[in-house]
Amino acid sequence: xxxxxxxxxxxxxxxxxxxxxxxGVDPIITDDAEQLAKADKIxxxxxxxxxxxxxxxxxxxxxxxxxxxxxxxxxxxxxQQLMCKHSEEGDVDCLGIFDVDVKRFTPSVNKxxxxxxxxxxxxxxxxxxxxxxxxxxxxxFVHSFYVPVCDWTIAQSDYILPFSASLHKDNFxxxxxxxxxxxxxGEQLLKNFLDL
Amino acid sequence: xxxxxxxPCLDVKDGQTVKGTNFVDLRQAGDPVELGKAYSKMGxxxxxxxxxxxxxxxxxxxxxxxxxxxANINIPFTVGGGINELKxxxxxxxxxxxxxxxxxxxxxxxELVNEIASHFGSQVCVVAIDAKLVGNTWKxxxxxxxxxxxxxxxxxxxxxxxxxxxxxxxxxxxxDGVKTGYANEALAELADSxxxxxxxxxxxxxxxxxxxxxxxxxxxxxxxASVFHFGEISIPELKLYLKEEGISVRL
Numbered sequence: 382x383x384x385x386x387x388x389x390x391x392x393x394x395x396x397x398x399x400x401x402x403x404x405g406v407d408p409i410i411t412d413d414a415e416q417l418a419k420a421d422k423i424x425x426x427x428x429x430x431x432x433x434x435x436x437x438x439x440x441x442x443x444x445x446x447x448x449x450x451x452x453x454x455x456x457x458x459x460x461q462q463l464m465c466k467h468s469e470e471g472d473v474d475c476l477g478i479f480d481v482d483v484k485r486f487t488p489s490v491n492k493x494x495x496x497x498x499x500x501x502x503x504x505x506x507x508x509x510x511x512x513x514x515x516x517x518x519x520x521x522f523v524h525s526f527y528v529p530v531c532d533w534t535i536a537q538s539d540y541i542l543p544f545s546a547s548l549h550k551d552n553f554x555x556x557x558x559x560x561x562x563x564x565x566x567g568e569q570l571l572k573n574f575l576d577l
Numbered sequence: 578x579x580x581x582x583x584x585p586c587l588d589v590k591d592g593q594t595v596k597g598t599n600f601v602d603l604r605q606a607g608d609p610v611e612l613g614k615a616y617s618k619m620g621x622x623x624x625x626x627x628x629x630x631x632x633x634x635x636x637x638x639x640x641x642x643x644x645x646x647x648a649n650i651n652i653p654f655t656v657g658g659g660i661n662e663l664k665x666x667x668x669x670x671x672x673x674x675x676x677x678x679x680x681x682x683x684x685x686x687x688e689l690v691n692e693i694a695s696h697f698g699s700q701v702c703v704v705a706i707d708a709k710l711v712g713n714t715w716k717x718x719x720x721x722x723x724x725x726x727x728x729x730x731x732x733x734x735x736x737x738x739x740x741x742x743x744x745x746x747x748x749x750x751x752x753d754g755v756k757t758g759y760a761n762e763a764l765a766e767l768a769d770s771x772x773x774x775x776x777x778x779x780x781x782x783x784x785x786x787x788x789x790x791x792x793x794x795x796x797x798x799x800x801x802a803s804v805f806h807f808g809e810i811s812i813p814e815l816k817l818y819l820k821e822e823g824i825s826v827r828l
Contacts, residue, residue, distance in 0.1 A: 392698070393670065393675070396647060396673060396675070399673065400651060403649075403651070429698075492772075494772055494773060496699070496700055497579070498700060498743070498774060499580060499622070499774070499797070499798075500579070500622055501578065501579050501580065502578060502580075519827035521652070521653060523700045539578065540579060561651070562651065562652060562653045562675065563651070565651070568651060
């Protein structure tokens with residue numbers, strides 16, 4: 382199976398590569414339109430700032446390339462946020478695949494810490510992406526911005542308020558958490574994605 | 578609900594795990610990658626690898642080890658020891674570490690915290706603080722607890738919080754290796770004063786100590802080494818116990 386990872390200016394994609402290697406897949410990392418178009422599966426991972434990553438994506442015309450992909454695509458962490466319409470992080474318009482805006486976590490009276498960092502549980506699971514994954518399993522999050530629960534939510538988590546841990550529309554999938562760092566649950570999710 | 582984290586710490590010297598009691602008397606405790614894998618399978622939430630090698634050759638060995646850990650382990654891990662400047666951070670992240678822990682280097686040049694946060698993001702930057710209660714004051718120490726500084730714990734923790742640290746790893750030198758519980762009073766004071774998570778370190782001897790540090794100490798995570806390495810506390814049993822005690826843990 383040909384698996385490609387979208388190359389852009391976001392950090393920490395090594396761990397995604399390692400996680401795929403552990404599943405017996407050797408991904409290519411590329412920003413080339415042709416190579417991306419012919420891959421069977423595409424991952425769009427990364428950590429980074431929405432504004433600086435979106436600027437890079439536009440400059441390199443990756444926005445058009447990503448939106449036109451027809452095969453299963455999995456956005457991870459900032460990847461999920463960039464697939465939404467707009468982000469409060471840097472007040473920037475994003476790819477608009479999911480018609481929902483990314484918000485900043487605001488601590489409630491309980492003075493929750495931001496970023497939301499650590500292991501949190503998943504609920505309201507839908508879609509084949511969560512095959513063989515049961516409710517209340519824990520996955521690893523690190524983020525200060527979140528996608529509200531919306532029509533495309535296929536998994537929820539709760540921190541300050543319920544939010545979208547995962548999204549799906551057509552061939553586009555996304556997770557706010559890091560499956561590559563989420564132990565056996567994350568491994569199952571990546572396996573499910575490769576099986577789509 | 579966000580889970581409280583259990584973090585085994587692996588001190589590494591010349592490619593092998595060791596653990597000191599009160600910072601001296603090193604004992605061997607196995608291969609770092611195999612040990613990390615075993616902890617991950619047992620349900621550890623995160624791992625910390627501390628390089629306690631001094632030599633240049635040892636540093637190279639440690640970087641290679643970080644690469645092997647990244648390839649083999651599917652939970653987050655932090656690396657520390659010998660990180661003095663941005664290029665050290667870059668080297669560790671490029672090798673596959675999720676976070677870096679800085680200690681003496683931050684006390685010597687606090688701007689390093691700002692630099693790491695702006696280059697790589699706050700989530701990458703764990704500031705480790707070794708402090709000792711001297712009279713009524715918690716004094717911060719550098720060089721593995723050998724040199725006392727002018728800074729006190731609470732002021733320094735607030736400062737690095739403001740400079741962009743992502744987490745505080747507080748080791749009480751009074752409690753480390755003694756196995757009578759964590760420094761919960763100081764930990765609770767930190768938790769109430771900071772907007773970032775606090776990891777408790779130093780003093781774990783039995784399961785109850787973890788419960789106490791999560792409740793009385795208000796810690797977000799608890800780190801321990803020898804009680805895990807020598808099998809005195811099993812992580813699966815510890816987590817079941819904490820769950821029964823009403824603490825949110827990942828099972």
